[in-house]
Amino acid sequence: MVRVDSVPVLLRPLFYLFGWGLGILFYLQTRFVHFTCKIKFKGTNLSAHPNYVLCIWHDSLVSFFTVFIKMDNQVWMNHPAWYMKPVHVLLKLTGVSKLCLGSSGNSGKEALADVITYLKQGYSTTIACDGPAGPNHVLKPGVLLMSRDAGIPVIALRFTCSSFFRLGKWDKKFVPMPFSQIVVEASPPVFVTNDNFDDSDKLITDWLNFGNKLTKSQV
Secondary structure (H helix, E strand, O other): OOEOOOOOHHHHHHHHHHHHHHHHHHHHHHHHHHHHOEEEEEEOOHHHOOOOEEEEOHHHHHHHHHHOOOOOOEEEEEOOEHHHHHHHHHHHHHOOOEEEEOEOOEEHHHHHHHHHHHHHOOOEEEEEOOOOOOOOOOOOOHHHHHHHHHOOOEEEEEEEEOOEEEOOOOOOOEEEOOOOEEEEEEOOOEOOOOOOHHHHHHHHHHHHHOOOOOOOOOO
């Protein structure tokens, strides 16, 4: 696999044109939809916690970037493949401070350890906990390990849109339409420990899955 940090020198001009061109387009698209939509927040107030692990399903990524167009003091773990460069650019433009390259089967353990180190220093993070390749809506242990080892809470986020369409990938991401209404629900904080590890898995999964079947009539 060609990584973003190992693209051959001769291909780098095209690579950067691809990455920054699409990344900027994604950024502008999410900002446009953000400023045309009515966004409501429910549940836990994120500002009440110094740092945390935000947890979403992979199909909510576009909605997440549409709502949270500016992120401060965040570290993200992201897939290192070359084709992820537009997403890395989007993260940079959104304000993510640190990017740890890795995913399941691709330096994932090393990237997870780096993220936990930053979390202990006061950073927050966001993780699509069933990514990067599914199965859909099945929580992987990374989010639990981050909370347990860094001693900070997991706060799960659900998104409901009044008007959207879905992309045809494995996760069927839903994309909010301009001038729609987006409701963001934040779960109570979950502090993961060795004693409640399995219970936390079920609690977070159940909370995320409540209302994951989005219809235009839900808002």
